[in-house]
Structures are given as C-alpha cells and as structure tokens.
Amino acid sequence: MEHSSESIQGLYEDAVSLLKELIATPSYSRQEDKTAVIIRTFLHNKGIAAKQYLNNVWAINKYFDPLKPTVILNSHHDTVKPNPKYTRSPFVPDIEEGKLYGLGSNDAGGCLVSLIATFVHFYDNAALPFNVVLAATAEEEITGKDGIEALLKHYEFLASLHHPDFKGQQDRFTAIVGEPTKMELAIAEKGLMVLDAKAQGRAGHAARNEGENALYIALKDIQWFETFKYPKDSKWLGEVHQTVTVIETENKAHNVVPAECSFVVDIRLPDCYTHEEVLAIIRENIKSDFKERSIRLRSTRIEEEHPLVQAGIKLGAKPYGSPTCSDKALMPFPALKCGPGDSARSHTADEFIFVEEIRKGIERYIQMLESTKFN
Secondary structure (H helix, E strand, C coil), rough: CCCCCHHHHHHHHHHHHHHHHHHCCCCCCCCHHHHHHHHHHHHHCCCCCEEEEECCCECCCCCCCCCCCCEEEECCCCCCCCCCCCCCCCCCCCECCCCCCCCCCHHHHHHHHHHHHHHHHHHHCCCCCCCCEEECCCCCHHHCCCHHHHHHHCCCHHHHCCCCCCCCCCCCCCECCCCCCCCEEEEEHHHHHHHEEEEEEEEEEEEHHCECCCCHHHHHHHHHHCCCCCCCCCCCCECCEEEEEECCCCCCCCCCCEECCCCCCCCECCCCCCCCHHHHHHHHHHHEEEEEEECCCCCEEECCHHHHCCCCCHHHCCCEEEECCCCHCCCCCEEECCCCEEEHHCCCCCCCCHHHHHHHHHHHHHHHHEEEEEC
C-alpha cells in the first residue's frame, strides 16, 4: 500500500519532536517515571488511551479483536548513564548535519518513536487484519524485572489482550523489538549467563612453599574457559563465547598464598545450547565452585520462514544473528529485533541518530506490517 508523503511527513515530524523531548528528560534505568508521562501525554494528545504499569506504558489499537493475530511493538525508554567522554550535553537534543544528538537517541529512542509512529498510523484502522499493541518499557538496559517481564505478567495488560497468559499462544502473538539494527532483521539473539566462580585453596607462607595456591587453581580453570570449544554451533549465532572479565583475591599481602580466588565469567550462548546444558559441561571440567547469577536471558530465534521475517526479506532487509541481548530474550513468543540506528553508536560519547533513519524506520515498519500475511 502506498502512503502519501504528507502522512509519513506528519508521523516523522511528530516522532522527532517526541524524541527531542525524551532526550531532554533524564531516564536512567529505574528512573523512567518522567519519560513515561511524556509518552502517555503524547498518546493522549492523539486520542489514544494509554495505560501505565510501573514505568511501562502500553496501549492497544482502537478496534482490537482477540480473534486476530497480535503484533506487540516494543522498545525501551530507559538509558544508560552518559559516557564520561561526552563533549556535548547529553540532554540537549541538537540536530546538526542531519544528526540528532543526545543520550538515548540511538539506543533506543529512534526505534521507540518510530514504533510509536507506526502504532499511531494503524491505531484506528477498523479493517486491519491484525492487532497492534504498543509497549514502551523500562529497565531494559539493566535487564530489570520491572520492565517488559513484569508487563507481560500484569493482569490488566493480559486482560486487555483477552488472554490469561501466553502459554500455547505462540501462533497468536509476535513482537517487533525496537533496537538499532540498521533496519536489518535480527532473527536470532545470543543468550547471556554470568557465573561467579571461586577457587578454594589453603593459605600459607610464600617463603616456605606452604599451602595450596587458589590463584593457580583459578588460572587453570580460566585457561579452560579460554580454550574449550563446545562441539555444537549455530547457523545464525556461531559458537558459545566465554570470557573471564574479573579476577581477584582477598589477600593483599605479598607473602601469603591466597586461600581463595574469585573470578567472573561472561558466557554468550547460541540457540543450539540451553543454559542447563552449558552448566553441565562446565561442572565436568573445572575445579572451582561457581554459581550462576541468572538464567533468565535465554537465546532466542524467530524462524526465517515466519511471515513477518519474510515480509522484511522481500523489502530488501537481511536476516542475521545478534551477539547482544535485548528484551526479546524475555518474550515467550516469536520476536524480531529490528530498528533504525546503528548498535555501534549505542552507549558511546556524543550518541546520535540520523533523522533520516527515523523517517525510513517508520516507512519500513509500516511496509513490513502491511506486507505480512499472518496465518
């Protein structure tokens, strides 16, 4: 379906104006209350009754029909704290040479306002063959439990969708997760698991060759994490990637053999392994004790044959596997990560998004949804 340049221009201008207001309002994770009000007010001024749970804002299309498939348009309105190397104010949304600068402009403000514009576009279409639900959520940057995870369990949100939960409803729900992908299709995403490990030895005097050095035990385990190759890999996400990121002992004396040595392991899992499978392999191979901080962030994949993905491919976008996590990991239904902007700019000093990327993002989201033939 062709859209007039005037209609897209209006959506684009509103989106840029909204993004400027969001940038000018600090919204660090767990402190998104003010940007939640801004988003609700914007929707209210469009005649859309948005609701809020915690700092999550959500709305459903005017003619919601529980018999139709539903697409959840999700992105987050929290940000990290400014990179210390900023040379300009992170909260001043200046546009220079086509770039809109400001904290959260690229991650994920451009995606968020483009999805909001898409939701506004479809909101009052009575003939729409699917439902659209907007979810502007919190705490994505810290993977907090009061973000998308809480909203997807909230009784009022579920009641508005006419479903008590999402069990067995994978064919009825799909999500577009707005993260900067240059509008390419991140169909798969690595999971994340962080381990806190501790090697146990025995203290002793360094001069008398006493004790059992926990640091040496830890080093052998660390070498295993560095060199071990898991037998399976993924078409989209490659192999398991393990990185030891922290190592320390409580001992500060040069002449004492440390009795304990702690280290932290960052593990990125492809879709060919579950967290439990990887944990079992680790237990068989290292001497250190360890405990996983969380197993919430699972690897996910939406099939390449999914109608939404196929619509994107036909529009010229390419599917790929993403090494980074997003709220996609917390969704119990197929989700496609896709949005304007470039992930290489995320969390950088003097973060920006090209305003033309926002315009193209709105156009592509609308085209993709209109081209999707849901079952």
